[in-house]
Amino acid sequence: MAPTQSSGIDSVVIVGAGPSGLLLALCLADLDPRPEITILDAADTLNTAPRATHYGTPAIQLFRKVGILPEIRRDGYIPWNVCWRKLDGTRLAGLDWTANHEEGLEGDFITVYAVGKMCGLLERELKSRANISIRWGSRVTAIKSGLGAEDQVATVQVEENGETKEYSADYVVGTDGGNSTVRQLVFGKRNFPGFSWEEQIVATNTEIDLDQFGWEDSNFIIHPEHFYMAARIEPHPEPKKNVWRISYGEVPGLSNEELMERLPMKFEKFLPGNPKPDEYRVLNKSPYRVHQRCVDSMRVNRVLLAADAAHLCNPFGGMGLTGGIADIAGLFQCLEGMYKGEADQEILTTWSDVQRQKYRDIINPISTGNIRRLFDQDPEKVMEQDEFLITLKKAETDPELTKQLLNSGNDLNYDYSQHFRKRQNGGAVL
Numbered sequence: 183m184a185p186t187q188s189s190g191i192d193s194v195v196i197v198g199a200g201p202s203g204l205l206l207a208l209c210l211a212d213l214d215p216r217p218e219i220t221i222l223d224a225a226d227t228l229n230t231a232p233r234a235t236h237y238g239t240p241a242i243q244l245f246r247k248v249g250i251l252p253e254i255r256r257d258g259y260i261p262w263n264v265c266w267r268k269l270d271g272t273r274l275a276g277l278d279w280t281a282n283h284e285e286g287l288e289g290d291f292i293t294v295y296a297v298g299k300m301c302g303l304l305e306r307e308l309k310s311r312a313n314i315s316i317r318w319g320s321r322v323t324a325i326k327s328g329l330g331a332e333d334q335v336a337t338v339q340v341e342e343n344g345e346t347k348e349y350s351a352d353y354v355v356g357t358d359g360g361n362s363t364v365r366q367l368v369f370g371k372r373n374f375p376g377f378s379w380e381e382q383i384v385a386t387n388t389e390i391d392l393d394q395f396g397w398e399d400s401n402f403i404i405h406p407e408h409f410y411m412a413a414r415i416e417p418h419p420e421p422k423k424n425v426w427r428i429s430y431g432e433v434p435g436l437s438n439e440e441l442m443e444r445l446p447m448k449f450e451k452f453l454p455g456n457p458k459p460d461e462y463r464v465l466n467k468s469p470y471r472v473h474q475r476c477v478d479s480m481r482v483n484r485v486l487l488a489a490d491a492a493h494l495c496n497p498f499g500g501m502g503l504t505g506g507i508a509d510i511a512g513l514f515q516c517l518e519g520m521y522k523g524e525a526d527q528e529i530l531t532t533w534s535d536v537q538r539q540k541y542r543d544i545i546n547p548i549s550t551g552n553i554r555r556l557f558d559q560d561p562e563k564v565m566e567q568d569e570f571l572i573t574l575k576k577a578e579t580d581p582e583l584t585k586q587l588l589n590s591g592n593d594l595n596y597d598y599s600q601h602f603r604k605r606q607n608g609g610a611v612l
Contacts, residue, residue, distance in 0.1 A: 190520040190527070192217050193351035193479035195338060197322050198358030198431040199223035200336055201297050202302035202489035202506045207356060209514040211311045213521055219314045220349055222340060224321040224363070228305065233297040233385070234467075234503035235415045236261075236400075237312050239290045239591035241507040246288075247376070250303060258295030261399035261414065268561045270407040271395060271454050275565065275574040279399075281581065282588045284426065287430060291588070294415055297503070319343060325367045328354055328484035336484035338364075355486045355513070362491035368482050375474030377517060379496060381557065382432040384441055384448075384469045387415065391424045395454040402498070404564055407431075408452035409556035411498060428453075429497060431557060432469075441469045472606050475552060476541045480509075480534035489514055493541045495549035498556065505545045507595040515598045524602040537598050545591055 193259025196203045199221050209217050228274060237245070238255075245251040260283065265276030282291040308314050320342045327350075328336025336354040340347050365374065391400075392412060400413040410430030430448060432441055445467070446459045455461075476493040480486060489506025496502075516533045519525035555568060565571055577583040 187582065190523070191352050191517060194219055194517075195336065195349050195351040195354045196221045196364070197223075197356045197364050197545065198352065198491065199225075199301070199316060199318075200229065200306070200357060200359055200489075201300050201304065201503070202510050203355070203357035204242065204301055204308065205248070205507065205513060206357065206488070207314060207402060208250075208304055208307055209244075209310065209510065209519070210517065211314060212248065213518065216311070216363070217315045217521070218351070220351065221308075221314070221316045222322060222338070222349065223316070223318055223358075226318050228298065228301045234459045234500060235294050235296050235413065236500040237293050237295065238265065238504035238594075239292075240511060240594045241504050242290045242293060243595070244511045247511075248279060248307075250295055250307065251260055251288075253303060254293060254295045254300070257299065258293050259414075259416065260291060260293055262464065263398040264400040265398045266402045266564075266574075268386070269403055269408055269452060271397075274404070274561075275571045276398060277574055277577060277587060278304055278584060279588065281584045290591075296415060317342065319349075320360065322363050323352070324365070325364070325485060329368065330481050331483055333484055333512060336586045344443065353484050353517075355488060356491040356594050357488050357510075358491050364485065365477060365487055368478060368487070372438050373478075374475045375478065376473060376494070379477075379553070380434045381472070381553075382434055382436065382441065382465060382469060383472050383497065384432055385427065385429045385497070386445070386467040387425060387465040388428050388449075388462055388576055389425050389465060390428075392426060392454065392456065393424060397454070402552075403452065403583070404556050404559070404561040405452070406557050408448070409439075410452055411556075412453075413506045424431075438469050441612055442467065445456055463580055470550060472553075474546055476538060477547070480537055481530045486530065486534075492537070493545065495541075495556070496553045499552035500554070501545045501549040504591065505541065505594060512537060512596055512598055512608040519599065519602045524599075529598060532601050533598060536598075540594055540596070541578075558595075 192215055196207055210219055236536045245254055262280050263276055263278050266274045279292055320340045322340050324339040326337040326339055327333045328469040330497050335350050337348050337350040338354055356362050413427045415427045416425040450456050477487055479492055480492045490508040512533050516529045519529060545568055577587055
């Protein structure tokens with residue numbers, strides 16, 4: 183379907199039914215009249231593997247905009263604190279998140295809500311709206327049009343239930359994750375600038391009692407071999423459910439089977455109390471490699487890439503999840519401006535440039551610092567050498583500095599309306 187002069191957007195195909203793709207669809211569903219929205223995903227159902235859980239300020243603001251924040255706050259939980267420790271549990275420095283809780287449940291503070299639950303919530307919301315289709319088992323195999331400057335429509339070829347089909351729209355948006363097929367079809371399988379960490383990561387959801395050791399809601403442990411993060415992922419206060427996301431580093435070169443065989447040994451070595459397997463229950467687990475990569479452009483004419491399909495970072499600190507949602511917030515603002523006739527297609531190039539700059543200047547350096555802090559320095563000297571932890575220590579007695587640190591997530595936001603056409607008092611677009 184070719185775009186019309188009135189809105190510029192009548193239809194959008196979204197490839198990838200993860201949190202970013204589903205969230206973009208929910209944003210577009212608020213447009214009136216609603217464009218035709220088709221979501222394609224190669225899987226048969228939602229992904230339930232252990233993934234990110236912590237949403238920062240830009241994500242909370244978008245959840246409020248689309249009306250899902252009350253349910254997230256009701257079924258998720260609001261963490262109180264975060265700290266960094268040595269392997270023996272010694273607390274080095276931390277941050278009190280409650281300093282931003284004055285606004286009650288309407289505040290922009292960090293909220294924990296499993297991505298799997300988030301996708302389920304978004305899918306339910308989308309099913310209640312007309313003109314939206316989620317096509318499971320739809321594997322994109324080719325981009326037939328949309329990459330050329332002259333193309334007036336974007337078309338993807340799909341294998342679906344043993345048949346070859348084509349879906350066309352004004353724009354195709356790839357939100358299909360770190361192994362994005364859309365990205366590979368646009369740039370080639372090997373053209374994803376950046377690097378991969380040698381260290382492997384194993385993410386688990388584990389039922390274990392860490393409260394007995396006085397642990398805080400999020401704990402980062404600094405050690406050259408046994409570095410890890412333990413963060414509560416179930417609601418509290420009472421009744422506290424002792425389910426924790428425990429993500430830890432492993433030596434490179436091991437198979438998934440070898441990584442799983444080593445899990446009891448690793449837990450006994452690094453978790454407080456040196457627990458045996460009968461003292462905890464691993465609910466699910468997922469080994470994976472981590473990367474620091476970003477595409478050369480998030481827009482190639484009518485094909486767009488967002489979130490993990492466009493850029494990757496390691497998971498320590500939650501920059502990947504929140505950064506991806508910041509992509510979606512910015513993209514929707516641009517598409518909405520085009521829909522209303524307040525912006526032309528070039529706003530999408532501006533979006534690509536700005537979001538890539540956000541990755542280069544904020545997401546990449548902060549996330550790189552987060553993981554290096556855990557394994558690449560002496561835990562006995564870190565409080566003398568690490569500027570971030572030194573700042574955190576100062577903030578423990580400085581409320582204004584604490585507020586500044588807590589509000590730093592807003593740096594991922596960008597107001598694209600400053601690039602829109604200006605309206606005169608009579609409403610005409612200049």
